[in-house]
Amino acid sequence: MIWRHATPESFVVFVLLLLFLTQCESSKNCVFQHVPFESTNNTQLFLSKIKDLKQYLLLNYPVDMPSNLKPDGFCQEVWEVHLINKKLKHLASVSGIMLERMFFNITTHIVSFIKGCNIEDSCVRFVGTNITQFLNPVPYHIGNLADKMEKLIELKESADYSNCTIIQCQPDSFTENVTQTNDTVHSPEQTPLQRSHWGPFLLLLLIPISCFLLIMTRPLRNLFQRLQRFQETPV
Numbered sequence: 001m002i003w004r005h006a007t008p009e010s011f012v013v014f015v016l017l018l019l020f021l022t023q024c025e026s027s028k029n030c031v032f033q034h035v036p037f038e039s040t041n042n043t044q045l046f047l048s049k050i051k052d053l054k055q056y057l058l059l060n061y062p063v064d065m066p067s068n069l070k071p072d073g074f075c076q077e078v079w080e081v082h083l084i085n086k087k088l089k090h091l092a093s094v095s096g097i098m099l100e101r102m103f104f105n106i107t108t109h110i111v112s113f114i115k116g117c118n119i120e121d122s123c124v125r126f127v128g129t130n131i132t133q134f135l136n137p138v139p140y141h142i143g144n145l146a147d148k149m150e151k152l153i154e155l156k157e158s159a160d161y162s163n164c165t166i167i168q169c170q171p172d173s174f175t176e177n178v179t180q181t182n183d184t185v186h187s188p189e190q191t192p193l194q195r196s197h198w199g200p201f202l203l204l205l206l207i208p209i210s211c212f213l214l215i216m217t218r219p220l221r222n223l224f225q226r227l228q229r230f231q232e233t234p235v
């Protein structure tokens with residue numbers, strides 16, 4: 001009796017669990033059915049948060065910002081917000097209690113979004129700046145992302161950012177300049193790269209060349225050996 005009673009309940013739990021898991025799965029792939037930000041005007045919300053935070057900053061601390069994100073009309077804001085979240089969490093970890101709380105007040109609203117995307121950012125490089133320069137654009141990045149997501153969800157019933165989970169970078173401005181100009185200009189950075197391309201190729205070439213040399217020189221070697229034998233045999 002007890003078991004029979006329990007079956008429908010465990011079934012419901014099972015279905016709920018399944019629903020929950022599929023929900024997790026969908027946001028794991030960076031696909032959203034709902035805007036994961038709570039305000040109707042996120043730019044405004046984060047402007048006020050940043051304003052609060054700034055009151056606790058004693059100095060314009062040095063901070064670094066991404067410098068080589070590949071421009072992408074679709075993914076850019078996702079990447080920016082991911083990097084903002086990462087940086088804020090790092091700043092929180094090296095701050096005093098009050099400042100830490102202010103940083104977390106901002107990240108708590110981003111975390112649920114970012115967690116789902118599991119973004120890979122190993123190609124990103126940074127340039128040094130100060131915390132004001134870093135914080136000022138934050139509300140606009142978050143606000144833009146939230147607005148775009150809302151539009152996508154309205155239009156297509158989901159915001160699918162699954163092709164944004166690996167951040168794309170552009171080459172350094174230095175190499176970029178070089179490639180932009182001409183092939184006649186060689187940067188020192190290109191030479192080792194070219195050498196490493198040539199290395200395996202030369203090795204591969206070496207095998208047929210040495211075979212060819214061995215075959216071609218066989219008569220010569222035979223002649224030489226015969227000559228030697230001839231000299232060695234006593235007259």
Ligand SMILES: *[C@@H]1O[C@H](CO)[C@@H](O)[C@H](O)[C@H]1NC(C)=O
Pocket residue numbers: 041042043044047
């Ligand atoms: C959201 O807030 C910002 C800053 O206060 C403002 O410039 C913008 O017009 C607002 N957007 C909407 C849709 O209300």
Ligand SMILES: *[C@@H]1O[C@H](CO)[C@@H](O)[C@H](O)[C@H]1NC(C)=O
Pocket residue numbers: 045048049101102105
């Ligand atoms: C977090 O920010 C909101 C405003 O966005 C503010 O009302 C709240 O007091 C802040 N919480 C803390 C712990 O500072």
Ligand SMILES: *[C@@H]1O[C@H](CO)[C@@H](O)[C@H](O)[C@H]1NC(C)=O
Pocket residue numbers: 072073074075163164168
């Ligand atoms: C992802 O897909 C969108 C179109 O849905 C495209 O505009 C964007 O460039 C793509 N981004 C990457 C990094 O593949």
Ligand SMILES: *[C@@H]1O[C@H](CO)[C@@H](O)[C@H](O)[C@H]1NC(C)=O
Pocket residue numbers: 060129130132133
């Ligand atoms: C912060 O950095 C920006 C540019 O990186 C610079 O223009 C500004 O003067 C700096 N502010 C301070 C207080 O150092």
Ligand SMILES: *[C@@H]1O[C@H](CO)[C@@H](O)[C@H](O)[C@H]1NC(C)=O
Pocket residue numbers: 173174177
């Ligand atoms: C790249 O080239 C442009 C113009 O050709 C120049 O203004 C810029 O300073 C160069 N950047 C670097 C890093 O050399």
Ligand SMILES: *[C@@H]1O[C@H](CO)[C@@H](O)[C@H](O)[C@H]1NC(C)=O
Pocket residue numbers: 181182183
């Ligand atoms: C290389 O640069 C010269 C001028 O500096 C230009 O006339 C030529 O078209 C360029 N070649 C290529 C392949 O871009």
